[in-house]
Amino acid sequence: MYTLREGKIEDLPRVLELINELAIYEKAPEEVTNTIEMMEKDGFGENPVFGTILCVKEETSEIIGLAIYYYRYSTWKGKRIYLEDLIVTQSERGNGAGKLLFDRIMEKGIEENCTGMMWQVLDWNEPAINFYRKYGARLEAGWLNAHLQDYEIKQILAQ
Numbered sequence: 747m748y749t750l751r752e753g754k755i756e757d758l759p760r761v762l763e764l765i766n767e768l769a770i771y772e773k774a775p776e777e778v779t780n781t782i783e784m785m786e787k788d789g790f791g792e793n794p795v796f797g798t799i800l801c802v803k804e805e806t807s808e809i810i811g812l813a814i815y816y817y818r819y820s821t822w823k824g825k826r827i828y829l830e831d832l833i834v835t836q837s838e839r840g841n842g843a844g845k846l847l848f849d850r851i852m853e854k855g856i857e858e859n860c861t862g863m864m865w866q867v868l869d870w871n872e873p874a875i876n877f878y879r880k881y882g883a884r885l886e887a888g889w890l891n892a893h894l895q896d897y898e899i900k901q902i903l904a905q
Contacts, residue, residue: 747803747804747805747841747842748801748802748803748804748810748811748841748842748843748846749801749802749804750799750800750801750802750846750847750850751799751800751802752797752798752799752800753789753797753798753799753800753812755786755789755790757798757800757809758782758785758786758789759782760809761785761798761800761809761812761814762780762781762782762785764809764811764812764833764835765778765780765831765833766778767833767835767836768831768833771836772868772871795816796814796815796816796830797814797815797816797854798812798813798814798815799812799813799815799847799850799851799854800812801834801843801846801847803838810834810835810837810838810843811832811833811834811835811838811843811844811847812831812832812833812847813829813831813832813833813847813848813850813851814829814830814831814833815827815828815829815830815851815854816828816830817858817860818864820861823861823862824860824861825858825859825860825861826855826860826861826862826863826864827851827854827855827858827860827862827863827864828863828864828865829848829851829863829864829865830865832844832847832848832851832865834847839873844877848877848881851863865878866891867885
């Protein structure tokens with residue numbers, strides 16, 4: 747029903763569509779400021795910082811899901827694979843595409859000698875939480891996400 751493959755630069759318009767679909771689902775469409783041009787440079791340029799695994803529906807050749815990942819370093823654990831996003835288009839959820847993608851990212855982490863895998867899930871996203879619990883994933887409390895936007899950083903550094 748589905749096949750997995752590495753993402754290619756020509757897939758980026760569909761990748762961005764799926765990212766926007768996820769942002770709408772997560773009630774934050776205005777937060778997406780990424781562009782195809784940024785993803786071309788950041789994923790396929792001289793120093794790629796992320797990778798993609800795509801899930802393709804065999805009968806239509808449509809990209810119906812993706813996993814975006816990168817590597818991070820934990821001072822406590824060493825090299826980790828970080829699952830930035832696991833996205834399956836609404837109409838295909840519950841048919842096994844998410845499991846295929848998640849399993850492939852775990853395999854990728856082992857292939858790349860990672861000591862484990864990390865990701866985030868919104869506390870209200872019960873379908874995703876239940877999906878991850880099927881794997882025995884630990885959902886940690888007590889950590890707060892922190893971030894600064896580039897324009898904020900520039901303002902701080904200019905002071």
